[in-house]
Amino acid sequence: MKLNMENHISELENKSISIIRETKAQFKNMAVLWSTGKDSTATVWLCRKAFFGKIPFPVIHIDTCYKFPEIYDFRDKIAKEWNLNLIVTKNEEATKMGMSPKKGKLNCCTQLKTEALKNLIKKREFDALILAIRRDEHGIRAKERYFSPRDENFNWKYADQPAELWDLYVKPSEDFSHMRVHPILHWTELDVWLYVKQQNLPVNPLYFAKNGMRYRSLGCMPCTVPIPSKASTIDEIIDELATTKIPERAGRAQDKEKAYMMQKLRSLGYM
Amino acid sequence: MSLPKINLVVIGHKDHGKSTLIGRLLYDSKAIPEQKIQEIRDEIEKSGKKEFEFAFILDSLEEERTGGLTIDIMQTPFKSQKYFYTIIDCPGHREFIRKMLTGASQANAAILVVSAKEGIEAQTRQHLFLIKTLGIDQLIVAVNKMDMISYNEEAFKKILHILGEILSSLGYYNAPIVPVSAYYGDNVTQKTDMMKWYKGSTLIEALDNTIKPSKPLSQKPLRCVVQDVYNLEGKKLAACKVETGTLQIGQPVTILPTMEESIVERIESLGEEAKQAFPGDSIGIILKGIKEIERGHILASVEEKLEQTKEFIAELIVFSDFKLEVGNVVIVRVGTAEIKCKVKRILHKIDPVNLTVNEETPKSLGDGEVGRILFQTLESTYLEKYSDFPQLGRFVIVGKKGAAAAGIVLEK
Amino acid sequence: MIILALDALDFNMVGKYKCQNLMQTECGQTNLSEFELERTVVLWASFLTGKNMESRIPIKTQWEFKLKPDETFFTYFRTYQAIDVPAFSLKEGNHAEERRLLKSYFDENATVEEYDAVIWRNHEENKKDFFASLGCFDIVMGYFDLADAIGHLSFGIPEKIEKVYTELERIAYEVRSSTEDFILIISDHGMKPVGKYGDHSRNGFYSANRELRLNIPSITDFYEILRGVAKNESS
Ligand SMILES: Nc1nc2c(ncn2[C@@H]2O[C@H](COP(=O)(O)OP(=O)(O)O)[C@@H](O)[C@H]2O)c(=O)[nH]1
Ligand SMILES: [Zn+2]
Numbered sequence: 001m002k003l004n005m006e007n008h009i010s011e012l013e014n015k016s017i018s019i020i021r022e023t024k025a026q027f028k029n030m031a032v033l034w035s036t037g038k039d040s041t042a043t044v045w046l047c048r049k050a051f052f053g054k055i056p057f058p059v060i061h062i063d064t065c066y067k068f069p070e071i072y073d074f075r076d077k078i079a080k081e082w083n084l085n086l087i088v089t090k091n092e093e094a095t096k097m098g099m100s101p102k103k104g105k106l107n108c109c110t111q112l113k114t115e116a117l118k119n120l121i122k123k124r125e126f127d128a129l130i131l132a133i134r135r136d137e138h139g140i141r142a143k144e145r146y147f148s149p150r151d152e153n154f155n156w157k158y159a160d161q162p163a164e165l166w167d168l169y170v171k172p173s174e175d176f177s178h179m180r181v182h183p184i185l186h187w188t189e190l191d192v193w194l195y196v197k198q199q200n201l202p203v204n205p206l207y208f209a210k211n212g213m214r215y216r217s218l219g220c221m222p223c224t225v226p227i228p229s230k231a232s233t234i235d236e237i238i239d240e241l242a243t244t245k246i247p248e249r250a251g252r253a254q255d256k257e258k259a260y261m262m263q264k265l266r267s268l269g270y271m
Numbered sequence: 272m273s274l275p276k277i278n279l280v281v282i283g284h285k286d287h288g289k290s291t292l293i294g295r296l297l298y299d300s301k302a303i304p305e306q307k308i309q310e311i312r313d314e315i316e317k318s319g320k321k322e323f324e325f326a327f328i329l330d331s332l333e334e335e336r337t338g339g340l341t342i343d344i345m346q347t348p349f350k351s352q353k354y355f356y357t358i359i360d361c362p363g364h365r366e367f368i369r370k371m372l373t374g375a376s377q378a379n380a381a382i383l384v385v386s387a388k389e390g391i392e393a394q395t396r397q398h399l400f401l402i403k404t405l406g407i408d409q410l411i412v413a414v415n416k417m418d419m420i421s422y423n424e425e426a427f428k429k430i431l432h433i434l435g436e437i438l439s440s441l442g443y444y445n446a447p448i449v450p451v452s453a454y455y456g457d458n459v460t461q462k463t464d465m466m467k468w469y470k471g472s473t474l475i476e477a478l479d480n481t482i483k484p485s486k487p488l489s490q491k492p493l494r495c496v497v498q499d500v501y502n503l504e505g506k507k508l509a510a511c512k513v514e515t516g517t518l519q520i521g522q523p524v525t526i527l528p529t530m531e532e533s534i535v536e537r538i539e540s541l542g543e544e545a546k547q548a549f550p551g552d553s554i555g556i557i558l559k560g561i562k563e564i565e566r567g568h569i570l571a572s573v574e575e576k577l578e579q580t581k582e583f584i585a586e587l588i589v590f591s592d593f594k595l596e597v598g599n600v601v602i603v604r605v606g607t608a609e610i611k612c613k614v615k616r617i618l619h620k621i622d623p624v625n626l627t628v629n630e631e632t633p634k635s636l637g638d639g640e641v642g643r644i645l646f647q648t649l650e651s652t653y654l655e656k657y658s659d660f661p662q663l664g665r666f667v668i669v670g671k672k673g674a675a676a677a678g679i680v681l682e683k
Numbered sequence: 684m685i686i687l688a689l690d691a692l693d694f695n696m697v698g699k700y701k702c703q704n705l706m707q708t709e710c711g712q713t714n715l716s717e718f719e720l721e722r723t724v725v726l727w728a729s730f731l732t733g734k735n736m737e738s739r740i741p742i743k744t745q746w747e748f749k750l751k752p753d754e755t756f757f758t759y760f761r762t763y764q765a766i767d768v769p770a771f772s773l774k775e776g777n778h779a780e781e782r783r784l785l786k787s788y789f790d791e792n793a794t795v796e797e798y799d800a801v802i803w804r805n806h807e808e809n810k811k812d813f814f815a816s817l818g819c820f821d822i823v824m825g826y827f828d829l830a831d832a833i834g835h836l837s838f839g840i841p842e843k844i845e846k847v848y849t850e851l852e853r854i855a856y857e858v859r860s861s862t863e864d865f866i867l868i869i870s871d872h873g874m875k876p877v878g879k880y881g882d883h884s885r886n887g888f889y890s891a892n893r894e895l896r897l898n899i900p901s902i903t904d905f906y907e908i909l910r911g912v913a914k915n916e917s918s
Contacts, residue, residue, distance in 0.1 A: 014512075017541065017553040018498065021510050025499040025566050025607070049541045050510075052503060052555060145373070149673065162673025163369040163590055165376040165405075166665055168604050172673040257878035262789045264882055265835065268722055269742040271786045285716065 009195055013046065016183040019146055019169065020050040020130065023181045024057070026171045027128035030181075031058045031087070033117075036075045036204055037218040039132035042192055043184055045201055047130070048082060058124075059084045062116050071218065074204045089120045118154060121178060128179040136188045146185055149176035155266075189216075190241045197234045208232045275484045277354045280375045280407070282398035283384035284391075288415040292384055292453040293358055296475070299460040302349035353479040368401070368590050368639060372677060375402050380409035380482045382474075387426060387450070388419040391433055393624045400623045403441045404588050404641060406657050406665060406679045410446040411477050412438070413459075417466065418452040424468040440626060447477040488550035491515035493524070494660055495548075495570040496606040501555070508539065508555045509564050514606070514662040516572065518548045518556070526561070527569040527653035528579045533558040567608030569653055569663065580652045580683050582615065585666070587678025588623075588641045593670050596635040600649065602669040606662065609669065611649040618643040636676075643681070656680050684760070684912055685817065685858060685866045686824040688730075688768065689851055690723060691831035693873035694886040700848040704855035705868055710890035714899045715872060721883035723831065724748055726871035726902055728770035731755040733906025740770070746778060756906050759913035760821040766812045767826045777805045781832055788836065795836050799843075802832040810854065817861060821916060822909075827851070834874045838881025859892065865912055866892045869905065 023030055032047055032055070034040045047055045061075055079086040121129070135144060145164045149172055162172065171179065184192070196203060206215045214229040214237075231237040265271050281289045296302075348357040359377050375381070381402050385395055402410075412434060420426045427450050438446050449458055450466055451474055457463035460475045472480060493516030501508045518524075522535045538545045539555035548554045558564065571577055589595055599614045620642040622629040636642045657664030657679035667674035689705075694712045697705050715721060718729075718737055724745040728736040732754050740748050750770050757763040757771075765772040784801055787793035806829045813825035830847050837843040858866060873886030887902060895908065 011551060013541065014551050014553045018512050021498045021553065022607075050553070051501065052508070052539060053542075147673070161369075162670075162675075163373045163677070165372060165667055165674055165677045166662075168665075168667050168674065170604055170667060170669055170673050173602075173669055173671050175671045257880055258789070261835070261877055261880040261882065264877075265785065267742075268720060268883065269724070269745050270782055270835075271789070 005194065006198070009191065009198055012184075012187055012191055013049075013195070015167075015186065016043075016046050017050045018167070019181065019183040020047055022169050023128050023130065023179075023183075024051070026169075027179065029057075029124070029126050030128035030130065031060050031124070031126050032130040033132070034059050034061050034075075034084075034086075035132075035218060036061070036071050036078070037132075038192055038196060038201075038203060038207060039134065039184065041078070041201060041203075042195055042199075043130060043132040044082070044084070045199060046183060055082075055084060057085070058087045060087045060089060060117075060120065060129075063088050063090045064116075068206060068218070070204060070206050074202070078202055087120070087124075089116045114154060126178055128181055130181045130183060132184055133182050134187050134189070134192075135185050144182060144185060146182050147171070148180040148182065150178055150180055152177040190238065193234060193238050193241060197238065203234065207237065209236075274350065274353060274355045276348075277356050277380060277482055277484075278359045278378045279356050279380055279382060279478075280359060280378035280402065281382045281384060282371075282375075282402060284386070284389070284394040284398075287384045287386035287389065287392075287395070288453045289384050292382070292413060292415060292451070292459070295453045295456055295459050296356075296358075297349050299456060300349040300351065300475070351475050351479050354482065356478070368588075371398070371401065372405065372588070372590060375405050375407065376677070378402075378407055379485070380411065380478070381407050382478070383410060383412045383446075384415050384453075385412060385430065385434065386416045386419075387414050387430055388416045390430060391437065396437060396626050397623045399437065399441060399443075400621070400626055400641065401588065403443075404586055404678065406661060408443075409482050410438075410443045411474065411481055412446055412448040413453070413474055414448060414450045415453050417450045417457060418455055422450075422452075422457075422465045424466075427469075437626065445481075447471065447481055449474045449477050488515045489517050491660070492575055493518060493522075493570065493572045494655075494663055495524075495556075496608075496663070497564060497566055497568040497570070498553075498607050499566050500564055503539075503555070503557070506557050507561065507564060508557055509568075511554055511556050511570065512607075513548050513550050513552045513554065515550055515660060517550075518554075518570070520546050523573040524558070524570045525573050525575075525577065526558075526564060527571055527577060528651040529563055529568065530579075531562060532573055533561045535559075567606070567610075569606065569608075577653065580648055580654050582645060582647050583654065583683040584618070584643060584645050584681050585678040586641070586643050586681055587636075587668070587676050589636050589638055589676040591670055591672060591675040592638060593668075593675040594635050594637050595644070595668070595676060603646065603666050604669055604674075605654045605664075605666040608652070608654075610652045610654075612646040613649055614644055615647045616645040618645060644678075654680060654683065656683055684822040684909070684916070685862065685864050686822070687855065687858060687866065687868040688727065688824055688826040689830060689868060689870050689888075690826065690828040691834050691872060691874045691881075691883065692851065692868070692870035692888045693830070693875075693884065694888045695873065696844065696848060697888060700845060700852070702848055702852040702855070704852050704859055705848075705888075705890060707855075707859070707866065707868065707890040707892045709894050709897070710868075710888070711897060712899055713869070713887035713889055714901050715885045715887055717901065721872035721885065723828075723871055724769045726887075727768065727826075730869065730871070730902045730905060731757075731768070731771060733903050735903060736770075746773065746775065746782075756909040756913070757822065757824075759910050760916075762820045763822045763824070764816040764820040765824045765826075766816065767809050767828075768824055769826065774805075774809075777808070778828075781805065781828075785835070798836060799833060802829065806850075813854075814857070817858070821913070827854070830870075830874065834881035836880060838874050839876040839879035867905065867909075869902070871902065 032044055034044050044059055145161060147169045206218060208214055209229045209232045212228055214231060216227055229240060231240045281293055283289050348355045359374050383399055385391060414427060414430055431448055434448060450469055451458040453459060457465055458473045460473060462473055494514045495511045495518055496514060497509045497511050499510045501510060518535060520535055520538060524535060525532050535556060536559045537557040538548055595614060597614050597617055601612055603610045603612045617633050617636060619628045620630040620633045620636060620640055623641050655663040664680040666678060668676040717735055725737050725740050728740060728750060731750055748770050752758050767774045781801060784793050784798045788795060788798050806827060809827055816823045833843060833847050855868060868890045870888040873884040874881045875884035
């Protein structure tokens with residue numbers, strides 16, 4: 001059992017690393033996004049391993065200014081230990097103009113995150129971005145590919161995306177603005193925790209239960225809701241996940257429905 | 272104990288019962304919790320739909336998926352005596368070829384569903400042909416809806432006869448053909464009394480017996496592709512993926528297609544030095560005194576006498592807005608190599624529905640068309656026949672929007 | 684000939700609310716399997732032309748897309764009136780406003796009540812135009828997006844949807860009691876809930892006040908039927 005588990009994780013890891021290396025080999029100017037959450041921390045770790053300890057491209061953290069203080073401490077500590085070329089970006093204009101969660105959650109997330117990222121991509125001319133999304137995370141992600149081209153407005157034309165065959169991840173010869181690359185698309189939430197444990201990765205303390213509550217995913221503070229849980233160690237989290245049926249993003253179901261609807265209406269051309 | 276994993280794609284003409292069969296397989300093998308089934312039953316009752324149908328299991332999962340909730344059919348494996356099966360795609364009527372190919376390219380084996388009532392129809396042949404073009408060799412056929420033809424042996428034999436011809440014309444000589452009713456569960460995971468005349472195995476047994484885990488890749492000759500070359504302490508470190516065979520420190524290797532020989536000096540596994548590497552491993556390699564090594568190169572063992580590939584014949588399908596014409600120069604992506612190739616001749620175009628050659632030496636292949644092509648490589652190249660090394664014998668043609676055609680190498 | 688084009692009228696919902704007038708003599712589901720996405724403009728354009736128009740209508744410019752009369756079945760009729768028909772005579776201003784409000788809703792700059800008010804206002808306008816045209820042309824096609832527009836933000840709220848179906852049933856009743864003409868009621872796609880919202884579903888709907896004996900037709904199949912109707916009328 002033990003051995004099989006390790007095999008499983010090592011298969012996932014090898015595949016992810018080869019995808020990260022594919023990206024580096026095919027694109028000139030790439031970066032990885034890091035929220036400091038478990039998925040993106042694992043992904044940054046995979047990047048380190050892919051390049052034998054030193055990541056040869058920037059690590060981007062989008063600061064929405066509404067984050068948990070725990071996130072900043074964690075971020076700065078790890079960035080130093082792992083010797084990351086960290087870029088912190090904010091959408092200062094939006095914040096100045098008073099964009100805040102009070103104006104509505106979607107507004108907060110999209111404005112603060114997407115705009116900041118858009119501006120950064122434009123400024124730095126990134127042609128590939130590594131993101132730590134997983135297929136099991138959210139319905140619409142079931143349709144995601146490892147290499148997912150976006151146009152300059154960040155649109156994902158999921159009905160019209162190129163085929164992706166075998167492990168031949170291909171850069172289109174034209175017709176895209178930047179590539180989103182998803183090296184841990186095939187992992188599950190449980191896989192990530194098993195990996196965190198196996199590799200002894202640092203974990204943001206917010207994931208562990210305090211007063212009967214813990215976070216399963218970390219967004220910006222006003223938009224993230226903790227779930228009831230007693231799991232206060234990695235092992236307990238792994239146990240909890242092996243038995244739980246609550247979806248990871250529970251607690252924000254309504255936002256998800258709304259976000260899904262928005263995405264769908266966009267793809268249908270309503271907005 | 273954990274079972275080997277097999278990815279399955281379920282193909283067949285619309286309405287022949289693919290979703291029903293998948294629902295049945297998941298249900299009978301208890302991959303879906305009883306509580307979930309109960310929810311679906313309640314839901315169906317509320318909505319005033321007819322009776323419970325197994326296809327609803329799938330539909331309901333699909334709804335959840337598109338509805339932004341969680342369970343994903345593609346992540347719901349079911350277990351048999353021998354394997355963990357995951358259904359990676361069920362190319363329904365609404366799936367288009369591009370999506371079907373994306374899913375099917377990840378499959379180890381396919382189940383073809385043919386309705387005994389409707390018989391063989393256009394998509395039956397088309398899907399079959401496409402998975403063949405993708406190199407899927409393991410096939411199991413379920414002749415479904417036997418209940419609708421009163422479980423009649425004669426009728427089954429008739430279908431068997433026609434199917435047999437199609438299957439052997441595509442090279443699926445020994446594919447088992449199982450008469451089932453997905454709806455009632457006959458011969459899916461349980462033997463039935465309704466077809467006493469049938470002495471063969473149930474569908475799940477047929478899957479278990481037919482599907483062979485691929486021969487351990489480590490026992491094949493070495494093929495290790497170079498993804499990139501980094502600089503490590505002044506040395507060239509080749510980032511590689513071992514596809515087949517094993518690699519050891521001190522092992523002499525040939526670098527393809529340059530044919531330079533060298534010796535493995537150091538293997539960097541993830542984060543530590545290793546003595547050996549196995550298929551699937553992403554590693555870094557330092558070779559002794561090597562002059563030239565770059566992305567697209569392949570390491571093989573020196574014992575084999577390998578030659579560069581000047582020409583090769585491939586069967587391919589075009590699936591994007593793109594036309595492949597005789598004389599065109601295209602970029603063929605195999606492994607990590609991107610090779611300039613010229614379309615020397617299009618040997619023939621095949622009608623994927625009737626499975627007949629519908630044009631000898633045509634001038635071009637367009638969207639949705641399948642054909643056999645003779646390519647001439649315009650730079651030094653090494654690639655494999657699909658039947659020898661699938662990993663290095665399958666390719667895509669790079670187009671404006673990404674992969675524009677895909678195929679496998681038949682001869683070189 | 685009268686066509687009631689009801690965007691997103693859902694086969695199951697017509698049954699659920701027992702809308703007898705929407706059901707007419709023969710009613711059933713349409714088959715959208717040949718379409719990748721259930722896009723309103725694409726489906727109506729395909730209905731009008733009898734051809735699958737999916738690849739011809741880019742998403743970005745779909746709302747401006749316009750067919751010429753001779754590409755559609757209208758060409759077979761001596762006189763026609765098409766009210767607010769997508770891909771043909773869409774009231775661009777009204778729909779642009781609806782979409783603007785939809786976006787504002789998601790940006791949290793407008794409430795769902797403000798959005799609904801505009802939808803109902805435009806609906807009333809179409810109703811007026813439609814009933815004014817009945818009897819004056821060989822074929823009248825009236826398009827109503829009520830079920831779609833309200834549904835997208837409120838399909839999971841039964842009271843609102845019941846109101847929409849009651850209204851559409853009422854329109855069907857008025858039309859049916861005013862004429863002996865051939866009446867075709869058709870939707871582009873159906874709808875399914877996503878929480879309180881609504882997403883397009885594949886349960887498209889059609890009904891007719893005479894027997895057509897169709898078996899899950901494609902939306903493109905009606906072109907020939909309408910051509911046949913035109914032929915009979917002119918001969
Ligand atoms: N009588 C009978 N009906 C079946 C059987 N399998 C599927 N069906 C019916 O055939 C129809 C189409 O099945 P579905 O699974 O949706 O087909 P798909 O389009 O291939 O996925 C449904 O109404 C099923 O209930 C079977 O074994 N017996
Ligand atoms: Zn709509």
